[in-house]
Structure formats: C-alpha cells, structure tokens
Amino acid sequence: MKKTAEPETYRNKAVLITGGLGFxxxxxxxxxxxxxxxxxxxxxxxxxxxxxxxxIADIKSRVEVNIADVRDPHAMSHxxxxxxxxxxxxxxTSHLDSMTDPHTDLEINCRAQLSILEACRRExxxxxxxxxxxxxxxGKPDHLPVDENHLLRPTDVNGINKMAGEWYHIxxxxxxxxxxxxxxxxxxxxxxxxxxxxxxxxxxxxxxxVLEGQPFExxxxxxxxxxxxxxDCVEAMLLAASHPEAEGxxxxxxxxxxxxxxxxxxxxxxxxxxxxxxxxxxPADRKAIDIGDFYADFSKIRNRLGWSPQVDLRTGxxxxxxxxxxxxxxxx
Numbered sequence: 001m002k003k004t005a006e007p008e009t010y011r012n013k014a015v016l017i018t019g020g021l022g023f024x025x026x027x028x029x030x031x032x033x034x035x036x037x038x039x040x041x042x043x044x045x046x047x048x049x050x051x052x053x054x055x056i057a058d059i060k061s062r063v064e065v066n067i068a069d070v071r072d073p074h075a076m077s078h079x080x081x082x083x084x085x086x087x088x089x090x091x092x093t094s095h096l097d098s099m100t101d102p103h104t105d106l107e108i109n110c111r112a113q114l115s116i117l118e119a120c121r122r123e124x125x126x127x128x129x130x131x132x133x134x135x136x137x138x139g140k141p142d143h144l145p146v147d148e149n150h151l152l153r154p155t156d157v158n159g160i161n162k163m164a165g166e167w168y169h170i171x172x173x174x175x176x177x178x179x180x181x182x183x184x185x186x187x188x189x190x191x192x193x194x195x196x197x198x199x200x201x202x203x204x205x206x207x208x209x210v211l212e213g214q215p216f217e218x219x220x221x222x223x224x225x226x227x228x229x230x231x232d233c234v235e236a237m238l239l240a241a242s243h244p245e246a247e248g249x250x251x252x253x254x255x256x257x258x259x260x261x262x263x264x265x266x267x268x269x270x271x272x273x274x275x276x277x278x279x280x281x282x283p284a285d286r287k288a289i290d291i292g293d294f295y296a297d298f299s300k301i302r303n304r305l306g307w308s309p310q311v312d313l314r315t316g317x318x319x320x321x322x323x324x325x326x327x328x329x330x331x332x
Contacts, residue, residue, distance in 0.1 A: 004235060004238075004239075005031075005035065005235065005238035005239055005242060006242070007035050007036060009035075009238075009242040010032055010035040010036060010037040010085075010238070010242075011035060011036035011037070012036060012037070012038065013037050013038065013084040013085060014037075014038050014040070014082055014083045014084045014085070015032055015037045015038065015039050015040070015083065015084065015085045015086075015087070016040045016042060016079055016080060016083040016085070016086045016087070017029055017032075017039065017040070017041050017042065017086075017087045017089060018042045018043075018070050018086070018087070018088050018089055018090035018116070019042075019043060019049075019050070019051070019070075019089035019090035019091065019132075020039075020040070020041025020042055020043050020051075020063075020065070020089070021041055021043035021045060021051035021052060021053060021055055021056060021065070022043065022049070022050040022051050022052070022055070022089065022090075022192075022194075023050055023055070023188075023190075023192045023193045023194060023230070024089050024132060024188065024230065024233065024234070025041060025043070025055075025087070025089045025090075026041075026052075026055035026056050026192050027055075027190065027191070027192055027230045027231070027233075027234050028087055028089070028234045028237060028238075029041055029056060029059060029063055030056075030058070030059055031231075031234050031235075031238065032238075033059050033062045033063060035238075037085075038064075039062070039063045039064070040063070040064045040065075040066060040079065040083070041056070041063055041064065041065050041066065042066045042067075042068045042070070042075075042076075042079055042090070043065070043066075043067065043068070043090070044067065044068065044069040044070070044090075045067055046069075048092075048094075048097070049090075049091075049092060049093075049108075050093070050194045052192075052330070052331065054327065054330035054331065055192045066079060070090045070108065070112040070113075070115070070116060071107055071108060071111070071112045071115070073115040073118070073119065076115060076116050076119045077119040077122065077123055079119075080116070080119045080120050080123050080124045080127060081123045081124055082124070083124060083127055084127065084128065085127065085128050085129075085130075085241050086116075086120065086127050086128070086129045086130070087129075087130050087132075087237055087241065088113070088116060088129055088130065088131045088132065088169075089132045090108070090112075091108060091109050091132065091162070091165075092104065092105045092108040092109055092158065093158070093201075094158070094198075095136065095156045095158045095159070095289055096198075096285060096286070096289075097158075098156055098157035098158035098161070099156055099157055099158075099285070099289065102157040105157050105158055105161050106157075106161055108161075109158065109161035109162050109164075109165050110161040110164045110165055110168075113131075113164075113165035113168050113169070114165075114168050117129075117168055117169065117172045117178060117180075120172070120178050121172065121176050121178060125176065125177065125178060126179070127178070127179070128179045128180075128241050128242075128247075129169060129178060129179065129180035129181070129241075130180070130181055130182075130183065130237050130240050130241045131165065131166055131169045131180060131181070131182040131183070132182075132183060132185060132237075133162060133165075133166040133182040133183055133184040133185065133250070134158075134159070134162050134184060134185055134186075135184050135185065135186040135252070135294060135296055136154060136155075136156070136158060136159040136162060136291070137152050137154050137159045137160075137162055137163040137166070137184070138150050138151075138152060138153065138154075138184075138291075138294070139151075139152070139153035139154050139155045139159065139291055140153070140155060140291045140292055141291070141292070141293065141294055144224075144293060144294075144295060145254070145295050145296055145297035146252070146294065146295070146296050146297060147252065147296075147297040147299070147300070148184070148250050148251070148252055148297075148300055155288075155289045155290075155291055156289040166182045166184075166250070169181070169182055170182065170248060170250065173247055173248040174248055179244075179247045180247070180248070181240050181246040181247060181248065181249045181250065181251070182249075182250045182251070183233075183236055183237060183240060183250075183251050183252075183253055183301075184250065184251065184252045184253065184296070185228065185233060185253055186225075186226055186227075186228060186252070186253055186254060186255070186294070186295075186296050187201060187203065187225055187226065187227045187228060187255070188201070188227075188228045188229075188230055188233045188253075189201060189203045189204075189227055189228070189229065189230065189316065189317075189320060190229050190230030190231065190316060190319065190320050190323075191230065191319065191320055191323035191324075191327075192230070192323075193207075193230070193320070194331070195207050195208040195324065195328075195331050195332075196208065196331060196332055203227070203264075206265070206268060206277075207268075207320060207321065207324055208324075208328075208331075208332070210268055210272050210274070210275040210321070211272070211321070211324055211325060211328055212328075213274055215276045215277055215278050216265070216268075216275075216277045216278075217277065217278055217279075217280050218261050218262055218265050218277050218278070218279050218280070219261075219279075219280055219281065219282045219283070219286065220261070220279070220280075220281065220282060221260060221261045221262035221265070221279050222260055222261070222262065223260060223261050223290075223292060223293055223294075224258050224259065224260050224293040224294070224295060225258070225259065225260075225261060225264070225293075225294060225295060226254045226255035226257070226258050226259075226294075226295040226296060227255045227259075227264075227313055227316070228253050228254065228255050228309055229255075229309070229310075229311035229313075229315075229316035229319075231310075231311060232253075232307075232309040232310055232311055233253060235307065235310075236251070236253055236301065236305075236307045239301075239305045239306070239307050240301075240305065243304075243305050245304055245305070246304070246305060249304070251298070251300055251301035251304070251305070252296040252297060252298045252300065252301065253296065253298055253301065253307075253309075254295065254296040254297070254298035254309060255295075255309050255313065256309045256310075256311065256312045256313065257312060257313060258295045259313060262279070264313070265277045267313060267314060267317060268317060268321075271314070271317055271318055271321055272321055
C-alpha cells in the first residue's frame with residue numbers, strides 16, 4: 001500500500017530547504033506549507049543554478065526566503081539553528097559544467113556539503129536531514145535495473161562530487177548521530193524545472209523547444225530511461241525525513257515505466273501537435289560522459305517506506321506542458 005506523509009509530522013515544524021527557490025525545493029515547499037510547516041528557503045539565486053522566484057509566486061507570503069549560498073559556513077550555521085528538518089537540495093547539477101569548471105562543482109557539491117553537516121553537528125545535532133543524491137554516481141550500469149548495491153563508478157566530476165557529498169551525510173549519521181539519509185534521484189521532471197538550458201535535465205530544453213515551435217534534438221534515441229514526476233519525488237522526501245528507519249540509509253527513486261529517449265520524444269509529439277524532433281549523433285563532449293541505458297530498482301524504498309511512483313510519464317508530461325504554456329516567459 002502506498003504511504004503518504006502524515007500531516008501531524010510536519011504541522012508547526014521548522015523546515016529549512018537549501019536550494020529552496022529551485023525546482024525541487026519550491027515544489028517541496030508548496031507541499032510542506034500545505035501540511036502546516038514553517039518553511040525557510042535558502043537559495044543563492046545564482047543564475048546558473050536554477051533558483052527562480054516565479055517558482056514560489058503562489059506561496060511567497062507563507063514562506064521565509066533567505067538569500068544565502070551553501071558555500072558560506074556562517075550563513076549555514078545560522079540557518080540550521082532551531083530547525084526540525086533540513087532538506088538539503090542545493091547543488092550544481094550540470095554534468096558538462098562540472099567538466100569545464102570542476103573546482104566550482106567541488107565547492108558546491110562537496111566542500112559545502114561538509115560545511116552544512118558540520119553546522120548541523122555543532123548547532124543542531126537532532127535535526128533530520130534528507131540529501132538529494134543522484135543516480136549519476138553509478139556511472140554506466142553493469143546490470144539493469146540498478147539497485148543500491150551496484151558499484152559506484154561516476155563518469156564525470158559532478159558524479160564524483162555528488163558521491164562524496166552523499167557519503168558525508170551517511171558518515172555523519174553513523175559517527176555523529178545526525179539523522180541523515182540520501183535519495184538517489186533519476187530524471188526528475190515537472191512544473192518549475194529549468195527549461196532555459198540543459199543544465200538540469202535534457203527534458204527541460206525539449207519542453208522549451210516544443211513550446212517555442214522549434215525542433216528538439218534526440219541524440220541517438222535508443223537509450224532507456226526512467227522518469228520521476230516531481231510530486232512523487234516530493235512524497236519520497238517527506239517519507240524519508242519522517243521515518244526513523246530511513247536514518248543512515250540510501251534509497252533509489254524511479255519511475256512508473258521504462259522508455260527509450262525516442263519513445264519519450266514521440267510521447268511529447270502526441271501531447272503537443274506542433275512538436276517535432278531531429279535525431280542526431282551524440283556530441284563528442286556529451287558522448288564521453290554518457291552512461292547508456294539506465295533505470296533504477298526502487299524496491300528498497302518501496303519495501304522500507306512504502307513509496308512508489310504514482311504519476312505515469314504521459315500524465316506527468318501533460319501537466320508539465322500545461323504549466324509552461326501558462327508560465328513560459330517566467331522561465332526564459
């Protein structure tokens with residue numbers, strides 16, 4: 001049976017979300033506000049990293065926004081004080097940027113994560129923490145679907161730094177008792193996702209091209225993927241933060257179905273009649289870090305926490321397209 005977060009778990013609780021004006025953070029904030037939580041959003045609003053005030057237009061009077069960079073240890077020490085929950089979602093997500101500017105990726109996805117955990121250890125050791133990990137740390141799969149015991153073999157700097165950031169959380173849970181866990185996200189999409197470029201996900205730039213009446217590119221197209229709609233991702237985060245059995249654990253998320261990139265493109269074309277795409281060979285810089293087929297085994301989180309994805313790809317893409325038809329200028 002599918003579980004959902006209990007309202008009493010979060011009612012009147014203090015919740016801090018790093019990356020709170022971004023795609024995941026804002027959707028999580030909206031759900032937490034609905035559950036009666038007192039929500040603080042920390043975001044640097046650096047243009048390359050996805051924060052957008054448009055994401056919280058409907059809840060801006062019900063949350064507190066703090067413009068802060070996770071690389072600032074003094075700001076993070078102040079922000080974690082008195083919080084019951086921390087959803088640590090801030091990060092540099094572009095795989096290509098991590099290869100062209102590896103030191104910035106290191107600062108955000110690795111060093112800053114250690115500083116956040118040190119702030120928790122010193123200022124608020126009883127806080128519950130959920131870290132947004134990524135399936136990218138597995139690298140090219142040896143077998144499918146990929147479970148949490150699969151070898152970690154990242155193919156880019158981003159994956160290596162995200163792996164380190166994740167394991168700092170697990171280490172601090174095991175050594176210092178910080179109640180932290182990690183969710184390894186896979187192709188999360190939905191309203192609020194970054195669409196101005198492909199820094200967050202290729203699906204974002206596809207949707208932008210579709211709504212602008214331009215062809216989007218599918219590189220080769222046979223690669224298989226799974227996609228998680230943002231509402232399902234948010235539910236997993238809420239369950240992980242509220243269940244003691246999640247502490248010190250790592251969980252894969254996944255999607256309702258496994259599809260090829262070409263099938264995903266065809267589905268977009270069914271949902272938007274003017275959509276069209278062109279199939280291309282992989283650009284050389286992308287091919288070097290491509291992982292081929294990937295889809296996750298999420299049986300661990302299903303069995304332990306009762307989570308499973310509920311929104312199929314067709315429904316999720318339709319909701320996403322409907323959102324950006326109304327709000328496209330705010331995201332360009």
